[in-house]
Amino acid sequence: MKHLPTTSTAVTALHYIDYQCSNRVATITLNRPEKRNALNYQMVSELKQAFDTAEDDDECKVIILKAAGPVFCSGADLEYLQTVGNSSYADNLDDSKHLLQLFYQIYTLKKVVIAQVAGTALAGGCGLATVCDLTYAAPSAKFGYPEVKIGFLPAIVKVFLLRKIGEARAKELLLTGDLISAEKAKAYGLVTEVMPENQLDTFVRDLAERMCLQNSGQSMEVTKEMIAHVQELPLLDALEYAAERNALARATDDCQLGIQAFLDKQSMIW
Incomplete structure (x- = not known):
């Protein structure tokens, strides 16, 4: 915390x-x-x-x-x-x-x-x-x-x-x-x-x-960046980019901490 x-x-x-x-x-x-x-x-x-x-x-x-x-x-x-x-x-x-x-x-x-x-x-x-x-x-x-x-x-x-x-x-x-x-x-x-x-x-x-x-600063930052960027890409490129960001996010400390807190039934305070 x-x-x-x-x-x-x-x-x-x-x-x-x-x-x-x-x-x-x-x-x-x-x-x-x-x-x-x-x-x-x-x-x-x-x-x-x-x-x-x-x-x-x-x-x-x-x-x-x-x-x-x-x-x-x-x-x-x-x-x-x-x-x-x-x-x-x-x-x-x-x-x-x-x-x-x-x-x-x-x-x-x-x-x-x-x-x-x-x-x-x-x-x-x-x-x-x-x-x-x-x-x-x-x-x-x-x-x-x-x-x-x-x-x-x-x-x-x-x-x-x-x-x-x-x-x-x-x-x-x-x-x-x-x-x-x-x-x-x-x-x-x-x-x-x-x-x-x-x-x-x-x-x-x-x-x-x-x-x-309540929200991870890192997650809000990347989500905001993605919202702007995907609009510039063709559909398949946008989906590929989204999948790559999804995969990268899974290994971040914020994601690991947030998932563990949820599984432990704890409220995460960022």
């Missing part, structure tokens, strides 16, 4: 992002409420730093992404976007890839990332909720990709949205630019569950801590 760490750590060199870790759950909070948590270059950089910190933190097993203020994230900071739009193509490509790297980082992170959405999530902000492994929302939350309404493109986010909800629903959201309710987002597969706002914080925190206690 492993001891449960209760220490809390913070990353101090962040301006727009808060980072805390306690009881093996890291909480990354968007903290630019006066700008509706809009994403500029620095905020994206700080998010990347916070996720790097969580991934490298041995005391962290599950990550919660949430936001301060009434808006989860309004997407790109339009004033910033207008400024960089007057730069060279090369500069704009570098800036675009900066956001791409953040989304890819979250999607492929070794640790489970849970989005907690208690306000509107627009464009790149909706993209943040999309790339997380699980997304829990308050009934008042709204989701949407309104880029086409301002002559912009939902370019990077659509790659992940197509994977998550399929072409028909993705086309509806991306081509109309309309917002949808949390309940509709759940029906589309964009949101995992809708929770009463006064229960959302406690529910997500309890879920994260329960996953830390």
Whole structure:
């Protein structure tokens, strides 16, 4: 049985992002409420730093992404976007890839990332909720990709949205630019569950801590990796890959410990 760490750590060199870790759950909070948590270059950089910190933190097993203020994230900071739009193509490509790297980082992170959405999530902000492994929302939350309404493109986010909800629903959201309710987002597969706002914080925190206690971190990491990878493979290749991972998993310490605990009728605390 492993001891449960209760220490809390913070990353101090962040301006727009808060980072805390306690009881093996890291909480990354968007903290630019006066700008509706809009994403500029620095905020994206700080998010990347916070996720790097969580991934490298041995005391962290599950990550919660949430936001301060009434808006989860309004997407790109339009004033910033207008400024960089007057730069060279090369500069704009570098800036675009900066956001791409953040989304890819979250999607492929070794640790489970849970989005907690208690306000509107627009464009790149909706993209943040999309790339997380699980997304829990308050009934008042709204989701949407309104880029086409301002002559912009939902370019990077659509790659992940197509994977998550399929072409028909993705086309509806991306081509109309309309917002949808949390309940509709759940029906589309964009949101995992809708929770009463006064229960959302406690529910997500309890879920994260329960996953830390009940689940093997190694198993969650490999399962997440496989979910992403098998979608890239032809059917027979995907099955072969799955069989190989199945065989490798049987010899791991975590699998041996978990099976023995089950056979001994003991509760495994990871």
